[in-house]
Amino acid sequence: MAVPSHHLVADPPPFGSPPYPPDIFAGQTVLVSGGGSGMGLAMARAFAQGGASVAVMGRNLENAQAAAEGLTKLGVKAHGISCDVRLPDQVAAAFDEAERTLGPVSLLANNAGANFPVLAEDISVNAWNAVTRIAIDGTFLCSTEFARRRIALGQGGAIINNSAQYIWTGFPGDAHSAAAKTAQATMTRKMARDWAAYGIRVNVIAAGFFPHKSSTAGRREGGIEDLQAMIPAGRTGSIHEFGWLSAMTCTPLMVGLTGQVIVQDGGESLRRSLMMPDFIPPRERADGPWGWR
Amino acid sequence: MSWLEGKTARLVGESPDIAAALTAHGATFVDHGDCDVLVHIAAQPPIKPAHELSHAEWRAALDSGLDQRFLLARDYAAMRRAAGKGGAVVYVGAPEQALGSDHAAAAGALGNLTKTLGVEWARDGIRVNAILTCETGETLGNLVAYLVSDYAAYVTGAVMGVGLDD
Numbered sequence: 001m002a003v004p005s006h007h008l009v010a011d012p013p014p015f016g017s018p019p020y021p022p023d024i025f026a027g028q029t030v031l032v033s034g035g036g037s038g039m040g041l042a043m044a045r046a047f048a049q050g051g052a053s054v055a056v057m058g059r060n061l062e063n064a065q066a067a068a069e070g071l072t073k074l075g076v077k078a079h080g081i082s083c084d085v086r087l088p089d090q091v092a093a094a095f096d097e098a099e100r101t102l103g104p105v106s107l108l109a110n111n112a113g114a115n116f117p118v119l120a121e122d123i124s125v126n127a128w129n130a131v132t133r134i135a136i137d138g139t140f141l142c143s144t145e146f147a148r149r150r151i152a153l154g155q156g157g158a159i160i161n162n163s164a165q166y167i168w169t170g171f172p173g174d175a176h177s178a179a180a181k182t183a184q185a186t187m188t189r190k191m192a193r194d195w196a197a198y199g200i201r202v203n204v205i206a207a208g209f210f211p212h213k214s215s216t217a218g219r220r221e222g223g224i225e226d227l228q229a230m231i232p233a234g235r236t237g238s239i240h241e242f243g244w245l246s247a248m249t250c251t252p253l254m255v256g257l258t259g260q261v262i263v264q265d266g267g268e269s270l271r272r273s274l275m276m277p278d279f280i281p282p283r284e285r286a287d288g289p290w291g292w293r
Numbered sequence: 294m295s296w297l298e299g300k301t302a303r304l305v306g307e308s309p310d311i312a313a314a315l316t317a318h319g320a321t322f323v324d325h326g327d328c329d330v331l332v333h334i335a336a337q338p339p340i341k342p343a344h345e346l347s348h349a350e351w352r353a354a355l356d357s358g359l360d361q362r363f364l365l366a367r368d369y370a371a372m373r374r375a376a377g378k379g380g381a382v383v384y385v386g387a388p389e390q391a392l393g394s395d396h397a398a399a400a401g402a403l404g405n406l407t408k409t410l411g412v413e414w415a416r417d418g419i420r421v422n423a424i425l426t427c428e429t430g431e432t433l434g435n436l437v438a439y440l441v442s443d444y445a446a447y448v449t450g451a452v453m454g455v456g457l458d459d
Contacts, residue, residue, distance in 0.1 A: 003416075007416035007417075007418075008377075008378075008379045008416065008417055008418025008419075009416075009418060010379050010418045010420060010443065010446040010447075011443070011446055012443055012444055012446040012447065013443055013444065019294060019296060019439070019442070019444045020294060021294065192457060193457055196457055208447070232411070232412045232415035232416070232449070232450075233415055233446075233447060233449060234415065234416055237447045238447070241444070241446065241447050242447075244444060245444075245445075245448070248439065248444075253431075253432070253435045254432050254435060254436065255431070255432055256428055256430055256431070256432030256433070256455055256456060257432050257436065257455055257456075258456060258457060259454075259456070259457045259459075260453050260454055260455070260459075261453070262448070262451060262453050263448070263450070263451040263453075264447050264448050264451070265447070266415070266447045266449065267411050267412045267415050267449045267450045269450075270408050270409075270411060270412045270450045271412055
């Protein structure tokens with residue numbers, strides 16, 4: 001179903017009109033985990049629009065390097081790095097490489113994540129470990145590596161984490177991600193407290209539906225047009241507005257902002273009514289927009 | 294940056310930081326009638342233990358912290374609908390547990406009202422958000438300016454703070 005034409009849908013300014021000046025991150029380097037595609041790439045592009053040098057970290061070196069190459073077209077220095085964020089030695093090595101190439105990392109975007117619809121009983125131990133540890137351990141390892149380096153330098157910094165709008169409700173049919181994404185939000189609040197004295201700010205976006213070509217919804221036949229009407233806002237999110245909010249939390253414009261969970265979901269997580277369509281257990285919705293088949 | 298260039302804003306309540314930020318971002322203030330965005334700041338009631346609050350004091354806090362905020366936003370939304378235009382409301386106040394039980398009730402009610410109105414008015418293109426904070430300063434001003442700007446077009450029904458104790 002399409003959004004009726006008499007409904008008003010609020011749209012963001014276009015990608016070419018970012019909400020901050022092109023030098024707001026001048027002289028700074030951001031490290032973006034999972035920055036080679038999707039939401040991580042949107043974060044990387046948003047930081048680049050503010051003039052930051054960008055270290056793009058990903059499991060796949062070719063993807064990270066290709067993304068870095070694309071970022072240089074926005075007029076910044078960029079460098080692609082291969083890293084498995086679950087492994088502390090690799091994380092430390094990636095920071096070393098980023099700092100050798102681009103200078104001290106003063107901004108961090110934790111985006112690395114994996115997610116796919118699957119019934120709880122069908123989640124293999126490997127899949128559970130992958131989804132939860134990339135988000136939970138990965139965010140911990142990258143954030144602590146970052147913080148130790150900033151504290152050693154006696155300088156502050158800013159971290160932005162990519163979480164999800166379903167962190168308060170659970171996500172039936174996606175148990176691994178439900179657990180992982182909430183952990184990111186709760187650790188954000190505590191790390192903000194741990195590092196406030198060092199001038200390191202930590203915030204998290206509880207992001208809604210921002211389809212891109214590597215998301216489950218983005219791959220579906222017929223595209224995302226019929227998903228627009230599901231969202232109270234009347235559309236799915238534009239990935240550049242997610243990137244902008246992420247980067248914005250790290251700017252001097254938001255210098256007092258820390259420990260915050262900011263929902264950006266077009267009202268997606270709030271649309272319940274006392275009268276709802278019949279409940280269908282995830283086991284019985286194999287097909288559909290987020291089916292596990 | 295001029296996030297609010299060409300927009301009219303109605304600012305109800307006192308906050309020099311928010312007024313300065315809205316001005317810096319290009320908004321023009323109006324004090325009545327239709328406007329593009331509405332920012333409402335509640336005055337803070339004095340802090341008293343619950344058993345020392347009279348019913349009159351309780352009612353006054355709920356009136357200013359909740360009832361007037363709802364009624365004003367409803368009038369604003371009606372004007373926006375009549376004009377065929379979207380808009381944005383931001384409520385600003387103290388965190389739920391920062392003051393007395395009167396404020397705790399009002400702020401909790403306001404938070405869930407924010408989430409509800411955000412959805413009720415979503416397809417009118419009217420967004421509703423709230424900042425519950427003890428903080429003042431530039432970040433608060435900028436956050437309000439961001440939330441009422443088109444840059445926050447996908448943020449509605451959000452209740453957030455600014456600092457660690459919010």
